[in-house]
Amino acid sequence: MMQSTVEDLRVRLKNAADFLFQKSLVRGIEGNISARVPELGAMLIKPTGLPMNKIPPEDYVLVKLDGTIIEGSKPPSKETPMHLEVYRRRPEVNAIVHTHSKMATVFAIVGKPVRAVWMKAAVYGLYEVPVLPFLRSGSVEMGVEVAKALEGRRAVLLQNHGSVSVGKTIEEACNVALALEETAEMQFLASLIGPPRFITLDEMEIIKKTGE
Ligand SMILES: [Zn+2]
Numbered sequence: 001m002m003q004s005t006v007e008d009l010r011v012r013l014k015n016a017a018d019f020l021f022q023k024s025l026v027r028g029i030e031g032n033i034s035a036r037v038p039e040l041g042a043m044l045i046k047p048t049g050l051p052m053n054k055i056p057p058e059d060y061v062l063v064k065l066d067g068t069i070i071e072g073s074k075p076p077s078k079e080t081p082m083h084l085e086v087y088r089r090r091p092e093v094n095a096i097v098h099t100h101s102k103m104a105t106v107f108a109i110v111g112k113p114v115r116a117v118w119m120k121a122a123v124y125g126l127y128e129v130p131v132l133p134f135l136r137s138g139s140v141e142m143g144v145e146v147a148k149a150l151e152g153r154r155a156v157l158l159q160n161h162g163s164v165s166v167g168k169t170i171e172e173a174c175n176v177a178l179a180l181e182e183t184a185e186m187q188f189l190a191s192l193i194g195p196p197r198f199i200t201l202d203e204m205e206i207i208k209k210t211g212e
Contacts, residue, residue, distance in 0.1 A: 009035050009044055009170070010057035016097075016170045017046065021053035023178055025101040031162075032077040035170050036087050036094045041065050043087055047074035078138045085143025086166065090150055093166045095173040100162035103184035107131065108157040114180060116199040117187045122207035124179040125154050127199075134159040155180045 017033055020026045031052055034045035044060040046052070061072030063080060065087055077083070083096050107114050107129075114129040116122050132149055135142035135158060146164050149156045154176045155165040165180055167173035190196040199207070 005039065006037055006044070006062070007057075009037060010060050012170050013044055013046075013060050014055060014057045016095075016174045017052040017055055019174050020097065020099065020177065021051070023181075025099045025177055025181055026052045027100075031097070031099040032079050032083070033098070033170070033173075034077075034083045034096050037062065038094075040070070042070060043083060045080060045083055046077045047072065048077050049074075079142075081138060081140045082143035082146055082164070085140060086147045086150065086164075089144075089147035090166070092168070093150065095167050095170040097165045097167075097173045097177045098162060099165075099177055099181075101177065101181040101184075103188055104129075104157060104163045104181050105161070106188065107184050108162060109160055111159060114155075114157065114184045114187060115196075116204060117183060117190055117196045118199075119207055120179050121183040121186075122199050122204045124176050125204075125208070126176070126180060126183055127201065127204055129153070129155045129157055129163070129180060129183075131157040131159055134161075137161070 013035055029049055029051050032046045034043045036043050042062055042064045044062055047059050047061055061076040062070040063076055064070055079098055086093055086096055108131055111131045116127050132145050135145055157163050165173050165177040167176055
């Protein structure tokens with residue numbers, strides 16, 4: 001039973017990674033993805049150095065939340081410390097997606113939050129996606145700061161770097177990453193015509209109840 005859950009997660013991670021690649025949210029060997037394995041107190045994470053669309057399910061590395069590698073023929077993603085820190089500090093998070101997707105990263109470069117400018121942002125709870133100060137890739141500190149900023153949120157931007165999206169499932173984390181990228185693009189385009197009007201918290205609640 002336990003084994004089948006891990007195997008199921010491996011296949012879902014592969015499908016999610018393919019989705020991120022197909023939607024152009026990741027390019028080359030950029031980005032990483034992981035899923036919590038609750039019954040083992042562990043996570044499955046992308047191996048380092050491989051493009052997202054070229055990772056077979058068995059290549060995902062099984063890492064205990066204390067950092068011990070349980071199973072894996074390749075080294076885990078360089079952002080492993082960040083993923084571990086988020087799972088340790090955010091029990092509600094079961095999956096993490098990190099990308100350098102273009103439009104969200106543009107906001108991270110300028111240091112402007114992505115905000116709820118359209119229905120889809122509201123559906124995915126993206127009221128205001130803050131930009132964290134510059135943090136060193138692969139550092140524990142990045143994980144600590146990301147985990148803190150994820151209080152009541154599903155995504156954060158990393159200054160001059162990219163974004164982190166989370167979910168209760170792998171599929172949800174991927175959909176949040178896509179919604180974030182599309183929202184950034186909408187906000188950018190709208191700003192060319194005039195100052196965008198942002199959806200209010202009250203309106204967010206109504207949209208969450210009724211859907212898109
Ligand atoms: Zn990165």
